[in-house]
Amino acid sequence: MDIPKQYDPKQAEQHHYERWERNGYFAPEINKNAQAPVFSIVIPPPNVTGSLHMGHALQHTLMDVMTRHKRMCGFRTLWLPGMDHAGISTQLMVSRALKKEGKSRHDLGREKFVERVWQWKHESGGQITVQMRREGASVDWSREKFTMNEDLSRVVREVFVRLYDEGMIYRGNRIVNWCPQDQTVLSDLEVDKLPQAGKLYYLQYPIKNSDRRVTVATTRPETMLGDTAVAVNPNDDRYRDLVGQTVLLPLTDREIPIVADEYVDPEFGTGAVKITPAHDPNDYEMGLRHDLPQVVVIDPHAKMTADAGPGFLGLDRYKAREKVVEEFEALGLLEKVVDYEFSISKCERCKTVIEPLISLQWFMKMDQLRDLALDLMAREQKPRFVPETYKKVYTDWLENLRDWTISRQLWWGHQIPAWYTPQGDVFVARSKEEARAKAGTNELTQDPDVLDTWFSSWLWPFSTLGWPNETDDLKTFYPTSVLVTARDIIFLWVSRMVMAGLKFVGKEPFADVFITGTILDSQGQIMSKTKMNGVDPIDAFDKFGVDATRLTLAQVGSTDTRWNEKQVESYRNFANKIWNAARFCLLNSEGAEVKPEILETSGALHDRWIVSRLNHTARDLNTAIDNYEFHQAVQLLYHFFWDDFCDWYIELAKADVTAEQESASRTEARTRLLTVLEQALRLLHPFMPYITEELWQRLPGDKQLHEAYAGAEPTVMLTAFPEGKADLIDEAAEAEMQAIIELISRVRNIRSEMNIKPTERIPVIIASPDRNHPVFAAAREQISRLVRASEVSIQQHLEAPRASARAVLAGGTELAVPLEGLIDFEQERRRLQREQEKLQAEAAKLEAQLGNPNFVSRAPAERVNEVRARIADIAQQSSQLQQTVENLQ
């Protein structure tokens, strides 16, 4: 058998995925057990424009670990993949491509443009689906969905019509966030509020029939052209007499009132506020309260309108600002300008400064939906957030929820299913035909706007399963088991899915929500395109392998973590360790094969021990994965495989396994070794799918699949995940092995401290009066081998030459290594005294504890007894050690 010394991840990553996918292993139909429990996840659909980043890789790893684990546990599993049409991003991307050809989308017209987007999607969209295959994501591609496909679009229209008919969707003129660059409205959640160093301008407005002026402070002087009032606080004595008076608005011929409103903070600025209802959300509200006119002075391109006055018409908003300030200065009405830091709203996508504008848009009332979600949390504590802290984030946001602006002035997206007659009457319907029937005319024009991208995403958990039809998939897989996502879309997506699920299916869309942490760069900064500090997961795959990267990501869990390449490297080394352990097993496998039954039969101590450790690990691993304790899960695997299996079991079994002569015992040793390895590969598989499959395929024997997958072509993917059988956990064997491990470690420690050459063999004398005596006796050959002893003598009472290095172990076992001529008595005495001091220090602590009457009376008796037992053990070791030191004199 020819097996390279180094594991080559790329080689293993090349062919297994294609086979898994082709054989239908990812589809729930592979499970032939009609009674199988169900596990389902819908993927957070990545943008069709997107390519894989660390956040995806993290989420996908966790989802894949859970899916593969549950699949191996015999669940009917579905991990449903898909993509989001990503309205603005996609439209921008295609528009940019057109621009290179010197064209705009308007040159093409709507229909041609949308065709062009589809063409782009077919040719170069969905890069991420290729990358997900590289990740090893075991998603069911046969059920892949895209939010703009006809089936999902139909769901969008269905939901829109139902909500409209219930009066929850309405169209109205309101102040909204407008992006002058993208020429569309945005929801509050698509707007970033960023701190900005700016100026605060103090403008003086003359009062009619008076010499007085009132000074207002503003960060946006250009909006004064649209002022329709000045407001002061009703309790502000400075301005009490001005309320009801009239201001002569400079640069215009308009006269505007001074009104009183509690909203005004007397402490800020001058205590008098200019009111521009058409261009500021707060002023808009105040305008409604005081029935003020709305004068629109800024248009959708952020240029000044005719109402701004002839001198301003067509000016950009910032040019207009300069000009207003200049003119105020010329008029002697500019009181002062001070530096001022405030926050500014920018478009999440293009970073253009948002212009608040009054605009005719579609909105959704959220009250009823919000109450559904809040009631579910109050009543049933669902969904369960992990970590729990996000529950508060979720409910706090819901409690302050406002209407959702759902229309967008884009071409790429779900066109709003509303049609208008020439008279302007609106008919909302599932199709043009239905609208015609409702309207009684064919002369209909569809609303040109499309819906917010999240309007399709919020339906994702059930639209992908066939709703509104009562499909088998919907019945089987809804509600899904868990949603895995990052915290930044708890509002945008998670909460809305809960509301939609409750409203339309009558059940929550998922039981649990697992919120992942964020992978930061090595400096602790968030990775972003603009900062150019992102680490490409594909680069990590290429450099260290997919499996090593997955382990690194899996152990991140839900706290933010800096990307640490050293960590990936150490898991690359772990993969190599697995490879070489398997290599050893395979190189010594002649005459043997995997045989699970052998683990049920009792063998030597180290055999019973590894079976116990295996089951122990399996039990803890199952618990860890079920509780989303992925870090714990990775640690369990790492230490079981490296420490228990490689460092101890292989070494203890080595003599038997590598025996030159064929024998029944050699075959048995080899069979046990191969079988334990096979079980270990199963445990590792959800985390490290490629290396485990690669090695598993090479193991000899008729390897069994989980009974639910009987008849499938063999793959480790479909074997039964070790459950951790209680009757195979052998605490006595673990304790006995622990004694042997400690013994060997102490001898090695002596060798190291005494500078004994590794090649030099030494005699070892063990005195073990207690029950460990037969344990050591039975393991004599193994001990001898692992400490490189010339002979191991096991006695009742220690009889060793004076010139020996010694140690006293827990339980009173004594150890001597005769070192005639090599030992420095003074040095040895000091070494033993250091040991003695350590024991004394520990004893002193424990004695103090026992000396506290409150501890004895209030601590659990079990705990008190533990302390007493430990003290007794220390006392024994200590006195033996003392004797040893005295004998050296």
Added chain:
RNA sequence: GCCCGCUUAGCUCAGUGGUAGAGCACUCGCUUCACACGCGAGGGGUCAGUAGUUCGAAUCUACUAGCGGGCACCA
């Protein structure tokens, strides 16, 4: 302004009431017949600070400091 999270070994992070852990880095020794991406042996932390609860606190409570994030913003 309000809310949340974090602060543990040089670095990156686990650990949620009972004697401080891992990986990497570091020191010493090893071409020991699976693996130098390795083997063996070590050193290293008053768990951010203060006060409290408790027989007992890295772990629970309060406050403080620093860092990070979210929400709301006063023009």
